[in-house]
Amino acid sequence: MKISYKYLPPVLVITLSIFILSARSGSSENSKKVISSSVKDTEKATSIVIEHYSKNESKYVSLKLDSLLQRVHKRNDFHGSLLVAKNGKILYENQIGYANFNRKEPLNDGFTFQLASVSKQFTAAAIMLLYERNQVQLNDLVNNYFPNFPYENVTIKNLLNHTAGLPKYFWVTDNKWKQQKPPTNSEMMQLLDSVNVQRFFSPGQKFDYSNTGYFVLASIVEKVSGLSFGDFIKQNIFEPLQMKDSFVYSFEMDSVRTNQLDGYKLVKGWKHFRINKSLNDAIVGDKNVYSTCEDLLKWTLGLNNGLILSEESLNLMYSKGETINGRKIPYGFGFRIDERDEKAIYHHGNWNGxxxxxxRYPEEDLVIIILEHTSYKGLTALNNSIKKIVTKNFKA
Known part of the structure; x- marks a missing residue:
């Protein structure tokens, strides 16, 4: 599956000097944001300019999306953020609802959302960075890095594709962890070593979506790099792409950041209750990246324009996996792959509200990012409605 580089904005500049320039003109209809940063382990500096369509260009589709967001907010208790980008430029960006219900504090673009399983693409990218540096191979066994790992013959590729057959670590924590504080990745790896929990199937037999596999991948990143998973992602992805509002958060291990949102649930149709953290909230790799819509656009553009990984690595990440019997599965490395009529590379996430x-729709050069924190259930329907509005009402 070939990767299209049509996402490359015309104003992308690669230069040997590092410079920082940022500008947004409130009076200009076509505002721009310039992101400048150095890319680790290369001699080049990169500068991405994220442009916004002018008010005149986006006026009609913005009215339609405003109306949709208002309806979803009122009918489905949507409190979140939405960004739509077309041809590498922001077409629409807005927030609606509350950040904090006790204080009735409205959301704005500065609040960070827990990405839940959307975090997995960062874990996969971290592994591919190590792969490009020849520090890991995709066919390496987990036992190469953790000799006491009790599930033999599991490869890194099995973990990436969800074909490892590992048990659910949530269940292991709830039933085998004896301490009050939540376990870290290293403690969970040790716990798996010490308890006798049966695997679901032998590696490669079939696809079974697994949070366990991605926490194990993050643990491999830590073991190989000598850094915490959060520091590795920060140094190799967030800082190079100037994703200044993004970070990895481990409950009770890291400090809560300013503007870091809590998740909520609606009770009895009118009262929002904050969802408390659990014993599974210190584990990272399968979840626990926090970010904003605009930072996620920086990530998407940077990743697909070759600023983080090579074309070879992207092709691997965006190719369907397969079982040992040759059956294709709808998952690459950290991304779900939909090759039906509306071809899409995507991921959804749900965790703690x-x-x-x-x-991303590569053929249409369209990106839709939705972040919400009150247990909203209609992501697929909302995404489809947004795409339909943009396709029908915007031509560029």
Missing amino acids: FSTSLT
């Missing part, structure tokens, strides 16, 4: 979605 957060509902998240990042969808």
Whole structure:
């Protein structure tokens, strides 16, 4: 599956000097944001300019999307953020609802959302960075890095494709963890070593979506790099792409950041209750990246324009996996792959009240990012409605 580089904005500049320039003109109809940063382990500096369509260009589709967002907010208790980008430029960006219900504090673009399973693409990218540096191979066994890992013959590729057959670590925590504080990745790896929990199937037999596999991948990143998973992602992805509002958060291990949102649930149709953290909230790799819509657009553009990984690595990430019997599965490395009529590379996430979605339609050069924190259930329907509005009402 070939990767199209049509996402490359015409104003992308690659230069040997590092410079920082940022500008947004409130009076200009076509505002721009310039992101400048150095890319690790290369001699080049990169500068991405994220442009916004002018008010005149986006006026009609913005009215339609405003109306949709208002309806979803009122009918389905949507409190979140939405960004739509077309041809590498922001077509629509807005927030609606509350950040904090006790204070009636409205959301704005500065609040960070727990990405839930959308976090998995960062874990996969971290592994591919190590792969490009020849520090790991996709056919390496987990036992190469953790000799006491009790599930033999599991490869890194099995973990990436969800074909490892590992048990659910949520169940292991709830039933085998004896401490009050939540386990970290290293403690969970040790716990798996010490308890006798049966795997679901032998590696490669079939596809079974697994949070366990991605926490194990993050643990491999830590073991190989000598850094915490959060520091590795920060140094190799967030800082190079100037994703200044993004971070990895482990409950009770890291400090809560300013503007870091809590997840909520609606009770009895009118009262919002904050969802408390659980014993599974210190584990990272399968979840626990926090970000904003605009940072996720920086990530999407940077990743697909070759600023983080090579074309070879992207092709691997965006190719369907397969079982040992040759049956294709709808998952690459950290991304779901939909090759039906509306071809899409995407991921959804749901955790502790957060509902998240990042969808890219390569053939239409369209990106839709949805972040919500009150247990919203209609991500797929909302994404489809947004795409329909943009397709029907915007031509560029």
